Amino acid sequence: MSLLELRNVEARYGPVRALHGVSLNVGEGEFVAVLGANGAGKTTTLRAVSGTVRRNGDVRLGGKKLRTPEGAARAGVAHVPEGRGTFAELSVWENLRLGSYTRRGSTKEDVQRVFALFPVLDRRRDQQAGTLSGGEQQMLALGRALMARPRLLLLDEPSLGLAPLIVKEIFDVLAKLNRDEGTAVLVVEQNANLALAAAARAYVLEVGRVVVDGPSDELRANESVRRSYLGY
Amino acid sequence: MLASFTWSEFAEQIVSGLADGSVYASLALALVLIYRSTRAINFAQGEMATFSTFIAWSLMNHGLSFWEAFPVVLAISFVGGVAVERVIIRPVEQAPVLTIVIITLGLALLLNGLMYVIWGGGDRPFKGGFSSSTVEVAGAHISIQYIGIIGVLALLVVVLGLFFRYTKLGLALRAAALNPDSSRLVGVRVSWMLALGWGLAALVGAVAGMMVAPLQFLGPNMMQAVLLYAFAAAVLGGLDSPVGAVVGGLILGLTIDLLGRYVGYIGSTLKLPVALLLILVFLFFRPGGLFGSVATRRV
Numbered sequence: 001m002s003l004l005e006l007r008n009v010e011a012r013y014g015p016v017r018a019l020h021g022v023s024l025n026v027g028e029g030e031f032v033a034v035l036g037a038n039g040a041g042k043t044t045t046l047r048a049v050s051g052t053v054r055r056n057g058d059v060r061l062g063g064k065k066l067r068t069p070e071g072a073a074r075a076g077v078a079h080v081p082e083g084r085g086t087f088a089e090l091s092v093w094e095n096l097r098l099g100s101y102t103r104r105g106s107t108k109e110d111v112q113r114v115f116a117l118f119p120v121l122d123r124r125r126d127q128q129a130g131t132l133s134g135g136e137q138q139m140l141a142l143g144r145a146l147m148a149r150p151r152l153l154l155l156d157e158p159s160l161g162l163a164p165l166i167v168k169e170i171f172d173v174l175a176k177l178n179r180d181e182g183t184a185v186l187v188v189e190q191n192a193n194l195a196l197a198a199a200a201r202a203y204v205l206e207v208g209r210v211v212v213d214g215p216s217d218e219l220r221a222n223e224s225v226r227r228s229y230l231g232y
Numbered sequence: 233m234l235a236s237f238t239w240s241e242f243a244e245q246i247v248s249g250l251a252d253g254s255v256y257a258s259l260a261l262a263l264v265l266i267y268r269s270t271r272a273i274n275f276a277q278g279e280m281a282t283f284s285t286f287i288a289w290s291l292m293n294h295g296l297s298f299w300e301a302f303p304v305v306l307a308i309s310f311v312g313g314v315a316v317e318r319v320i321i322r323p324v325e326q327a328p329v330l331t332i333v334i335i336t337l338g339l340a341l342l343l344n345g346l347m348y349v350i351w352g353g354g355d356r357p358f359k360g361g362f363s364s365s366t367v368e369v370a371g372a373h374i375s376i377q378y379i380g381i382i383g384v385l386a387l388l389v390v391v392l393g394l395f396f397r398y399t400k401l402g403l404a405l406r407a408a409a410l411n412p413d414s415s416r417l418v419g420v421r422v423s424w425m426l427a428l429g430w431g432l433a434a435l436v437g438a439v440a441g442m443m444v445a446p447l448q449f450l451g452p453n454m455m456q457a458v459l460l461y462a463f464a465a466a467v468l469g470g471l472d473s474p475v476g477a478v479v480g481g482l483i484l485g486l487t488i489d490l491l492g493r494y495v496g497y498i499g500s501t502l503k504l505p506v507a508l509l510l511i512l513v514f515l516f517f518r519p520g521g522l523f524g525s526v527a528t529r530r531v
Contacts (some may be wrong), residue, residue: 050417073419076383085414087407098407102419148418 001098002027003184004049004152009057011048018044020208021057026152029182031174033195033216036205040228042188043082044169045205046154049186050079061152074102076151080158084141088130092121095140099147107147114143117173125140127224142170144178153177155187159194171198192229194218204229237494242390245493246486250445251378252461254385257511258440259455260469260477262433267471269409269429270321271477276339277437278459280316283343284309284438285445286351295386298361299429302442308433313434317427325423347452355454360446371401381443388439389478392432396474400413405429457504458529461488465508467514470524479522 002025015208019041026032034042037060047053051069059066066072072079078099079085087095100107115122118139124132129140138158155174159167175198178184183209189195196202196216203213204225212225219225259277259343265275274280284305291301320339321520324331362380376406396402408415408425415422444458465484469476514521 052413052416069416070419070421073417078418081414081417085411085417087411087414089410090403090407094403094407097400097403098418098420101404144418155498 003030003062004186005058005060006045006048007058007060009045009048009055009059011053011055012052015118018053018211019048019055019207022048022205022208022210024203024210024213025182026186029178029184030201031178031185031199032187032188033199033202034188035192035195035202035219035225037228038190038207039207041208043156044207044208046079046081046156046186047187049152049154050077052079052081073148076148077154078145078148078150078152079154080141080145080156082156082160084137086129086132086137086140086144088128090129091126092129092132093125095144096121096147099144100149102148110147110149114146117146117176118143135162138162138166138170142173150183152184152186155185157188157190159189159191167194171231174198192225196230240370243369243372245489246261247374247378247382249486249489250482251375251381251485252489253465253482254382254383255440255444255447255458256461256465256483257393257478258385258388258436258443259458259466260481261389261474262437262440263462263466264471264474264477265429265433265436267466268474269405269426270329270332271328271410272336273463273471274433275333275336275459276316276343276448277336277433277462278455279340279343279347279452280309280393280434281437281441281458282450282455283347284312284434285358285441285454286293286347286452288438288442289351289356289445289450298359298442302361305438305442309434309438310431311384312431314427314431316442317430317433320432321426325426338346344452353452355449355451358445358450360442362446377446383445385478388436390475392436399511405432439468460504461507464511466521467511468521472525473521473523476521476523511518 004026006022006024008021009019010017010021010024015154022041022045034045036042044053048055049059049066050072051066061075061077064075066075082091087098096111100110118201120136121143124136129137153222156168171194178185187199198217199216202213202219203210212219212222220230243389259281262277263274266272287308288301288305291304292298316339320335321332324335333362340364360377362377364377366375396406402413404420405428408420412422417520441455445454448454461484465481466477468484469480484507492503
């Protein structure tokens with residue numbers, strides 16, 4: 001059974017329909033990418049999972065229906081949204097503590113783990129999150145998500161606006177988490193080369209529908225995907 | 233123009249100004265707690281505090297001492313504040329701020345009427361928790377009650393500060409006020425945080441009520457002037473800053489006490505206009521207050 005299951009999910013912003021019946025699934029410990037052009041519904045797909053957009057249809061995690069954003073977080077979904085969603089006025093340390101809000105017991109180990117993955121956060125721990133650079137903020141957003149020990153990590157354009165070296169650092173961490181700890185990842189990316197290199201499988205969205213899906217290798221070999229999204 | 237001046241009397245005025253200021257500060261703090269999370273001013277804050285004080289009065293009439301009644305009233309006020317939010321604010325949580333403000337005005341009228349029905353109008357003496365005698369310090373007669381009021385505020389500020397800074401729940405309350413969307417994503421139940429904020433505000437207001445009642449008389453309208461001073465204090469300090477509320481309250485208490493005593497024509501009758509003038513001046517020259525942030529909006 002897959003960890004995350006979306007069946008025929010529709011979502012709308014006011015009168016505008018953004019998803020027209022999207023079905024997809026992510027297995028336990030699987031790394032899956034969602035590709036597509038601007039406005040294809042990639043961000044909305046993630047928001048449908050965490051419940052931050054009005055939606056119809058079935059969204060299940062481990063067989064249990066997800067309803068509210070709070071509920072999704074408590075069920076084990078950690079969503080790093082577009083724009084990262086850090087608390088600009090709070091310190092790095094407080095942002096991390098909020099990441100583990102739904103958990104009980106000590107989180108010392110988890111903080112140490114995040115600091116080991118991103119040493120720069122340790123150096124900035126008492127600084128306001130709003131004063132961090134874009135790359136550091138993305139690391140903080142990811143670190144905060146890890147504090148929840150999620151079953152499923154949702155990432156919205158983690159590479160957006162970042163220097164290539166930092167993008168590599170972040171994707172290395174994602175690969176490591178997925179490989180060593182079996183955290184499932186669902187990532188939305190404009191940069192299809194990057195996403196297909198990291199993910200085992202991918203879905204391609206066009207105007208709110210899944211048009212192609214399959215293992216990354218197959219998609220890379222697919223003529224139209226290659227031309228539209230990989231650019232060669 | 234200056235009234236007669238002695239240093240010992242000046243010291244007494246400072247203490248009484250700080251005590252009045254402490255009361256304004258605690259009610260201002262209650263206003264700020266709600267303002268931060270809803271951007272609405274709770275016009276019922278004064279009546280809520282008076283209601284709590286009446287509960288204390290009833291408990292004391294049933295044989296409890298002030299300090300036995302005190303924690304009971306705090307607990308009742310907290311639960312009452314949460315209940316008020318759940319029942320009358322929650323249905324309009326997504327509504328414009330103005331709607332919420334109007335609802336708090338209605339709540340103020342409702343509570344005021346209820347107090348007349350339950351306890352009747354008219355003022356009655358309220359025996360507080362501190363001795364009404366004075367101690368002599370270097371020639372000045374310092375009221376023990378005033379010192380007690382200042383001490384209670386200091387304790388309240390320290391406890392709230394520790395709560396917001398070092399507990400998980402306090403952090404979640406701050407997060408929910410700063411960024412509700414991101415708070416939901418980490419699993420904070422934002423709507424309940426609003427209710428908790430109301431509970432805390434009611435509790436803090438109850439402290440203000442029980443501190444001010446012995447200085448005046450207890451009646452349904454007891455907190456109405458105090459609420460205006462608390463507005464002034466909150467605006468002075470910055471409406472979204474708890475530290476600002478406390479500092480603003482103390483500054484306001486000192487200022488109007490000293491002006492009232494030493495500037496002959498202000499006396500006690502012009503204190504309230506002075507407070508309103510302060511609100512006006514601050515809104516004009518420094519809309520964010522001393523510690524607050526200015527909300528900017530692009531048009």
